[in-house]
Amino acid sequence: MLWIALHLPQLPLDTALRCRLSHPSDAAEAAVLASVAAPACLQEQPVVICERKLVGWCNQRAEEAGIQPGMSETSARALTAELQAFPRDREQEAQALHEAALWSLHFTPHVVLCSSGLLMEVAASLRLFNGTQNIASALLSGLMELGLHARLASAPTASGAWLRAQSDQSTRVFLASDQADAALDELPLQVLESARSHLETLNGIGCRTIGQLRRLPRAGLTRRFGKEMLREIDRAYGHESEAHQWFEAPIVFDARLELPARVESTEALLFAARRLLLQLGGWLAARHAAVASITLLLHHESTRQRDHRSTPLTIVLGMPSRDIDHLTLLLRERLAQLDLIAPVIEIALKANQIAEQAAPNNELFPTSASDAESTGRLIERLQSRLGNEAVRQLSMFADHRPEKSTTTTAIHGRQNTHRNNRQDALIPHGAGARPTWLLQKPLALITRQHKPFYQSPLTLLTGPERIESGWWDDGLAARDYFIAQNDKHLLLWIFRLRTMNDVTGSGWFLHGFFA
Structure with a gap:
């Protein structure tokens, strides 16, 4: 198994800033969004997130002014008059995590929500995305577009990946399976939630890393600090099984x-x-x-x-x-x-x-x-740019006359295609071959030696195919169609009128060319 942990160390700060300004990906978008940000200069000001009148998170500008987490809001305001302080909004943080989880589902269905980040099992997705580096790059890129900054790390276990992601000392994101234990041994004790209340005691005996803690007698650690610390370590190293509650996407979006x-x-x-x-x-x-x-x-x-x-x-x-x-x-x-x-x-x-x-x-x-x-x-x-009615398609129409057997209709997605299929079913299956190029107006032909002539006398290959239709709209067509060939082996679609009323000439017409 391969787990990826996404730790959002500045989640309260990110959620507050992204609700008040945008995070454009390039200079052009930044110029466009200058009118959206409120206030526009917020990125250049010291910003802190306060909880119970204490500073919990601060941006780089605030740190440069001497503000540190744990400081009172009054003391922070005394350091700089430009300070922007916002209360922590846990509801917005939960919404931000929900958005990040939806984006992570693009890579794997196995996503777990944590208090300040996500866990993902991606072993089955490596081949689909061509390796771990592509997954990591795409993950971080999407989170940046969501306005969130994440620290990413991996391990064979979920707890191990989460511990590594919480430490800024993890220089290598992905490790080989035989290197995972050594990487966890180097992590500071601050990443262990159960050890944070005992850091002073552990530091007093020279124990500052997880590896040093593992070398201490387990029985003594259990008597002094309880079982939870060792259980947390065992889960990280894969010595104890873990149960996870998978994130489920909503039924409707x-x-x-x-x-x-x-x-x-x-x-x-x-x-x-x-x-x-x-x-x-x-x-x-x-x-x-x-x-x-x-x-x-x-x-x-x-x-x-x-x-x-x-x-x-x-x-x-x-x-x-x-x-x-x-x-x-x-x-x-x-x-x-x-x-x-x-x-x-x-x-x-x-x-x-x-x-x-x-x-x-x-x-x-x-x-x-x-x-x-x-x-x-x-x-x-084209439809998005020109409108639905401006983009049209050629559709079949239930009429035996070739010049009226097709029409142009607007394209309205799959429903229009289904309607055209129903219209196609009305076309008689016994109809003969049709040319790929139909003349807009039939061309009258002359006859030589009692044969229709086009560049040379034509030889009739197939026919006649009789079409007699159009009596209902005063466009009666009574024709006998033939496939003909000239001396250059050009295949033509010609017809002869069955009635010569008000028509001069031979009565032969060229109507189309075969490819």
Whole structure:
């Protein structure tokens, strides 16, 4: 087994800051979101999180001003007049952990929630993601987009990985199985929860690491400090079994995000919606599903003139997908065309329709399925940019006349495809071969030696196929169709009129070319 622990040492600070400012991934997004952050200069100010009037967590600016955890809030304010102090919000911390767990489901279904982080069993996922380094990079990248900073470590046991993640002395994230015990021996005793109340006594006898503690007589440790300390060590080294309660994703996906300030830019909304899409990706992976339709709800600020409640933005995909980058691209196209009726103060993302879908097959050569997916994504992007009615497809129509047997219809996802399949069933199966190139207007042909002529006298290969239809719309067509060939071996689709009323010439017409 291989466990990865994600420890969030600054979780209260991260949750407070991400509710008041955004964490853009590049300079362009930072410029866009400058109007969203409230206050804009918060990153440059000393910030502390207080609990019971004591400083619990502080950022780098606060540490540079001399503020340390455990200091009273009054003493911290005396050190700098620019101090920004916020109370601890455990509800927001739980929500942040829930978001991180949803993102982690993208890599493994075995996720455990801890008080200040996550545990993940990823042994079965190594081959899928091409190794531990790729998993670690993707995990940390997603957490950064969620506004969280994590310390990552691994071990063959869950408790061992969690102890290593809590220590900033762990320089190597991934270790070989025979190196795990030595790495745990080097950890300081502060990482053991049961040893924190006895640190002064243990330091007094020269015991400062877990390895030194393990070399002491077990019977004496039990009499002096109780059994829990040894049990915690045994679980970390794999000498005692562990039971875990796995994180379960909700049955339906409906995530909300309160914005830090009034947002009037659709580009800033896209960055905020990205956090919700990351959670959606993990939720879909856990359910082995893909989304066919999503709705982004923009909740507006109320005004005196009118109470603007929300603006729904629904995206229907041609093919179900769980590709977060693709969904982000579709949202970007739709938001670029949207005029906000009022400032947005909260957004919500719902998965309207999902479909079961296996993991993607990373085939060496492209298949028909991958080609269809590429085409479907192109159609979805054009629809997002131009509108659903502007992108049309060629569909069969139940009419024997070739020029009226096809029509263009708007593409409305999978339902439209099913309707077209029902229309295709109305086409008679006994119809003859049809050319790939049909002329918009039939071309009149001359005859030579009693044969229709096109570049040379034509030889009739098959036919006639009689079509007599259209009496109901005053477009009666009475024709006999033939497949003909000229001296250059070009296959043509020609017909001869059965009635010559108001028609001059030979009565022969060219209607299409075969490839």
